Amino acid sequence: MDLRLTGKKALVTGSSSGLGEAIAKRLAAEGAFVVVHGRNQARTEAVAKAIAEAGGAAALAIGDLGTDAGADAVHAAATAGGPVDILVNNVGVYEPSRTWKDTTPEDWAGLYNTNVLTSVRTIQRLVPAMRERGWGRVIQISSVTGEKPQASQPHYAATNGARNSLAKALAQDLRNTGVTSNAVAAGGILTADSLERVTQLGRQNGWGQTWEEIEPRLVEALSPNAIGRIGRLEEYADFVAFLASPLAGYITGATLAVDGGWGI
Structure with missing residues (x-):
């Protein structure tokens, strides 16, 4: 399917690793010019280089979005040569x-700044031109x-409720x-870092030795869903790429769960 992203410019914040990296690479593969953002110069450059080597186009934006000065620097880099569409x-x-x-x-305030106010800063700088x-x-x-908070990580759940509300309020505006304006409510995400951590957790709990043995039992114990496994990076990246495309023009103000049917 052609997502019609050729000629669009996308800024993916926190894209020097993990899910952000996967999204940046997927958008670039669809023809978008991608601005890779991070705070670490070397890691951010490595992602942009990988995109270029795969035939895509990318630029860098280095800066800490947890501060106004950092957000100004990211905005300047992201809009150099043309405005951001996505x-x-x-x-x-x-x-x-x-x-x-x-x-x-203080922990609550710090996490709110990272998980919510970073988005506010980028929205205020980039959306007026859109x-x-x-x-x-x-x-x-x-x-x-x-939308489904648990007893643990109360501040994390609260920031995600705020992210969802932010997306809806912006859609109204x-x-x-x-x-x-939409939010993607992710369930479990299997990354290289998390794979090592949860594999060790599974062995400690007697759920098996290999990841193939551990995964279904870990999911059942910690976050039961209708698929019986953890979401893969490419599955999230594919969905975000669609949502970023002209094909998703009738979707706005939505919080879209990509969680394998968690909790149903």
């Missing part, structure tokens, strides 16, 4: 071990915990402009 706000922090007992108000041109896509990468 904004994927992927920057976020996940702290699975935190509980109500060991999470201070509105003026009459076309754009704004996508928040959220989590199923925003962008009525009849040609710019859409």
